[in-house]
Amino acid sequence: MKYMLLIYHNEPALSETEREECYTESTQLARQLKASGQYLAANPLHPTATATSIRVRDGKRFVTDGPFAETHEQLGGYFLIDAGNLDEAIGIAERIPMARKGTVEIRPVMEIAGLPTD
Known part of the structure; x- marks a missing residue:
């Protein structure tokens, strides 16, 4: 399953x-994740x-x-990953450096028919 890891800080x-x-x-x-597929x-x-x-x-x-929402943390980047389940996605998210200073939100990506692919 694909997961979007949204990095806020x-x-x-x-x-x-x-x-x-x-x-x-x-x-x-990113290189480690690439090597593991x-x-x-x-x-x-x-x-x-x-x-x-x-x-x-x-x-x-x-x-x-500017951004729409007024918050203390702002969306600063993302990782799009392929993980077997939420626990695996959590394990990857905790390795993102900004998880130590901000927040990483984990969201499953919906697959819908008809979207272009590579």
């Missing part, structure tokens, strides 16, 4: 050095200051700068 809490260390460790984890994708996201949100209500488009 407080953006200003990391120094540039800590951020680079996190990227290095995350890259190593569990890696599908992973990327950090640019800061929330670069985000744009869109809502459509009654046929009208509303575009705003």
Whole structure:
């Protein structure tokens, strides 16, 4: 089953050095997951200051700068993995460096017919 591991953290809490260390460790984890056949994708996201949100209500488009939700932690990146079950996904999520400083949300990915594939 595919799982999306959504990585949340407080953006200003990391120094540039800590951020680079996190990227290095995350890259190593991605390589380990690739070697075991569990890696599908992973990327950090640019800061929330670069985000744009869109809502459509009654046929009208509303575009705003920034993320939609006001929270203490922001979505900072993700891993998309293939795991046998939730326990296996949890075991991978706990190895993500930001799990030690923020939160990793684990969500099963729904498979629906008709979506394009590689």
